[in-house]
Amino acid sequence: MSVQVITGNHAAGYALSVAGEANRTARGVACGIYPITPQTEIVEYVAKFPFSKGRVVPVESEHSAMAVSMGASASGARAFTASSANGLAYMAENIMVAGYYRLPIVMVAVNRTLGPPWNIWADQGDTLMLRDFAWLQFYCENNQEVLDTTLLAFRLAEDQRILMPVLVCMDAFIISHTQTETTLPEQTEVDRYLPDLDLPHRMRYDEARTLGGLAWPHEGLSQRLEIDEAMKRVPNVYQECRESFTETFGRDPGDVIQTFATDDAEIVLVASGTMATTAREVVRQRREAGEKVGLVKLKMFRPFPEAALREACQSATHMAVLDRNYAAGTGGIFWQDTRAAFHGHRDDVLIQNYLTGLCGGDVTPAVIDDILADITSRSALGDPVWMGIDTGEETKQ
Amino acid sequence: MIATAPTNPRPDECLLRPGNTNCGGCGMSIGLTMLGRALTEAGDTCTLVIPACCGIVTAGAFPTTSYGVPTIATTFASSPAVATGVACIRDLNDEPGQVICWAGDGGTYDIGLATLSAAAERNENIIYICYDNEIYGNTGGQRSSATPAGARTTTTPWGKTQDKKDIMSIMAAHRIPYAATLSIAHPDDFARKITTALTTHGTRFLLLHSPCPTGWKSEPEDSVKLVRLAVASSLFPLYEVYDGATYRINVEPDGTDPAEYFQRQRRFKKEEIDLRATRRACSDRMQRLQALAERYPSDR
Numbered sequence A: 001m002s003v004q005v006i007t008g009n010h011a012a013g014y015a016l017s018v019a020g021e022a023n024r025t026a027r028g029v030a031c032g033i034y035p036i037t038p039q040t041e042i043v044e045y046v047a048k049f050p051f052s053k054g055r056v057v058p059v060e061s062e063h064s065a066m067a068v069s070m071g072a073s074a075s076g077a078r079a080f081t082a083s084s085a086n087g088l089a090y091m092a093e094n095i096m097v098a099g100y101y102r103l104p105i106v107m108v109a110v111n112r113t114l115g116p117p118w119n120i121w122a123d124q125g126d127t128l129m130l131r132d133f134a135w136l137q138f139y140c141e142n143n144q145e146v147l148d149t150t151l152l153a154f155r156l157a158e159d160q161r162i163l164m165p166v167l168v169c170m171d172a173f174i175i176s177h178t179q180t181e182t183t184l185p186e187q188t189e190v191d192r193y194l195p196d197l198d199l200p201h202r203m204r205y206d207e208a209r210t211l212g213g214l215a216w217p218h219e220g221l222s223q224r225l226e227i228d229e230a231m232k233r234v235p236n237v238y239q240e241c242r243e244s245f246t247e248t249f250g251r252d253p254g255d256v257i258q259t260f261a262t263d264d265a266e267i268v269l270v271a272s273g274t275m276a277t278t279a280r281e282v283v284r285q286r287r288e289a290g291e292k293v294g295l296v297k298l299k300m301f302r303p304f305p306e307a308a309l310r311e312a313c314q315s316a317t318h319m320a321v322l323d324r325n326y327a328a329g330t331g332g333i334f335w336q337d338t339r340a341a342f343h344g345h346r347d348d349v350l351i352q353n354y355l356t357g358l359c360g361g362d363v364t365p366a367v368i369d370d371i372l373a374d375i376t377s378r379s380a381l382g383d384p385v386w387m388g389i390d391t392g393e394e395t396k397q
Numbered sequence B: 001m002i003a004t005a006p007t008n009p010r011p012d013e014c015l016l017r018p019g020n021t022n023c024g025g026c027g028m029s030i031g032l033t034m035l036g037r038a039l040t041e042a043g044d045t046c047t048l049v050i051p052a053c054c055g056i057v058t059a060g061a062f063p064t065t066s067y068g069v070p071t072i073a074t075t076f077a078s079s080p081a082v083a084t085g086v087a088c089i090r091d092l093n094d095e096p097g098q099v100i101c102w103a104g105d106g107g108t109y110d111i112g113l114a115t116l117s118a119a120a121e122r123n124e125n126i127i128y129i130c131y132d133n134e135i136y137g138n139t140g141g142q143r144s145s146a147t148p149a150g151a152r153t154t155t156t157p158w159g160k161t162q163d164k165k166d167i168m169s170i171m172a173a174h175r176i177p178y179a180a181t182l183s184i185a186h187p188d189d190f191a192r193k194i195t196t197a198l199t200t201h202g203t204r205f206l207l208l209h210s211p212c213p214t215g216w217k218s219e220p221e222d223s224v225k226l227v228r229l230a231v232a233s234s235l236f237p238l239y240e241v242y243d244g245a246t247y248r249i250n251v252e253p254d255g256t257d258p259a260e261y262f263q264r265q266r267r268f269k270k271e272e273i274d275l276r277a278t279r280r281a282c283s284d285r286m287q288r289l290q291a292l293a294e295r296y297p298s299d300r
């Protein structure tokens, strides 16, 4: 174990590499890589890692990067990749296939604005666009969480009760390019945490099996149902993976939702990624001033932790859901799922949406203050509120 | 979803198992059978990597499969990249068998060209076989860039105006160790080329002229005759290219006139085929190949 001052990208690159290396006693590791700002440092890191039994293939596109990783994974090896924004959009077809093939691939995504207009800064719309594929999704708020969640992701993805790929997400630049103190585990510790991958449905050169042929509706239906059942098992299996992580590394990688001062909170902020860090600090100050405010950080987005979220917000009368994304024609994606989670369970809570930090905007304490001011005075649900829109009125004054 | 066929495959008996639903006279089916035989003869086996195309529909519906060897379906553009991953893990684990992409012309000349080019540039240790039926068969017969000039398809209802893309030159330009054309009308040549491919390391590209009665609007019993005519008239010469440099012509065309080839397929309309231009193109094609074959005399 060593403590180093590194970027979020470096943390991700390290975690992917040592996880891959840990499978050297089994079928090894291989992956396809392709660069895109702000993810590039991750693939550069894995490209120079001296794998004892592995190969990193620098391909010609994200579509092929995922395809190479799928070929390796379907052959029973550990596999991963990383991408961002338009790279994810280009890769989308194969991302979908990896999920439906139940391949335990781990992908680190740096959340960046989908262009045009071209913009390399933080926005979660890119990975949220992939929300309906059979992938688990986690959103991290700092470098350590990126590293820990990436390692945990392999254990979870490869668990025989799950066997699904996992996306580990971080905000562009705010995490990817910011150096902070991060604890890096030793290879031996990672070896202990990640057992040899044993993919039950892997291709074998001496077994004539066809992976991915045609299926009639009732067969397709049962494949989807199996995915649904596996998704339902995730919360429990996650807790097991989390406990053994804590045992191995002496550090808690965090729960699927993380609450702060929610016990008697009347107003609850719901946030993800680095927005949660800022919101937590504002909530702490408000609590000191005696206000009944709390925060829920959604770390896991797929499967959506409905029950845990409802439980954390039992005392809430008002909820403000912060979305660093915009689904055209509706609103924020975290908001849609939050509302759906309460519908039919509790209809007495006002769940308002705030679109903030989109396209790389800063979500400062002042923005959180504005959101709190709005939600506190609200008696009825309104349209999603666009934060940080410059109406030009202030400059006119 | 995984469908299972008997284990321990012997490719000659079961690479393509009976009961598949391919059209009668399908060149792809005959090609698969010939491939299976050549593999067995060489004591080799394979994993098939198949993109969206008739070749994957061939497998049939879960839980059965017509393929008697391990097979993985990929997205339309991805077979060489998925094969890269499969071959990586095979090699890291010192496992036997070839990794063979079996792809249509759409997946090769069109949507998958960048993927194929990249795999060839990296010289991945895979065999890529394109069964070229000069059409998108699976989606009901649309043009591809392998469709020859004059052919009517559902998206070229008055005949295609552009000529067929020269994929062999494109692949040779990658200087891959081995590239060759195949015809089901020349089974010995077919078998020898598979054997050469099996004993070569790196990216090996094979182009099979694959008659498709459904798309070509031809009689199933004419399939072999048609591709024999194509070889004899230099429409589809049989040759091989080593390292992108050494050319060898394997079957000398006998000067057969291409007219009959067109007459026997209803995808061609007499008035839409410029026979004089076609004859000239055939002779130019052969002259160019002969010049290349002379310039770099084969020592093999």
Ligand SMILES: Cc1ncc(C[n+]2csc(CCOP(=O)(O)OP(=O)(O)O)c2C)c(N)n1
Binding pocket: B052, B053, B054, B055, B075, B076, B077, B103, B104, B105, B106, B107, B108, B133, B135, B136, B137, B138, B139, B144
């Ligand atoms: C990305 C994508 N676009 C379109 C399709 C639809 N599609 C499936 S097979 C095919 C044509 C295949 O043509 P070819 O590769 O020549 O093989 P053939 O069907 O002739 O055997 C098309 C267009 C698809 N599966 N995926």
Ligand code: SF4
Binding pocket: B022, B023, B024, B025, B026, B027, B028, B029, B054, B133, B137, B138, B211, B212, B213, B214, B215
């Ligand atoms: S459409 Fe053509 S290539 Fe496809 S199965 Fe029928 S004959 Fe074969």
Ligand SMILES: [Mg+2]
Binding pocket: B104, B105, B106, B131, B132, B133, B134, B135, B136, B137
């Ligand atoms: Mg075709």
